[in-house]
Amino acid sequence: MLWSASGGLAVLAVVAGLGERRRRRRRDPDSVGWVDWPTVQMLALIGLAVTIGLAFKT
Structure with a gap:
């Protein structure tokens, strides 16, 4: 699920x-x-970093 969001x-x-x-x-x-x-690009990149971090953690 997190990889799809990423x-x-x-x-x-x-x-x-x-x-x-x-x-x-x-x-x-x-x-x-x-x-x-x-702004859209920056928020998407921040969200991408968060979701990748969470995906690797789990």
């Missing part, structure tokens, strides 16, 4: 990284997005 969080972190890359490369710099991709 995989999901890893995928979320990669998707957030791609979203941030897409946001930085947009044509209209004044258009505002509603998702703060760096």
Whole structure:
């Protein structure tokens, strides 16, 4: 169960990284997005570290 959560969080972190890359490369710099991709990526990476730590502990 923890390994599945780790995989999901890893995928979320990669998707957030791609979203941030897409946001930085947009044509209209004044258009505002509603998702703060760096925060999503950081929280996913923290969750990934926690779940991997717990998975190895059990």
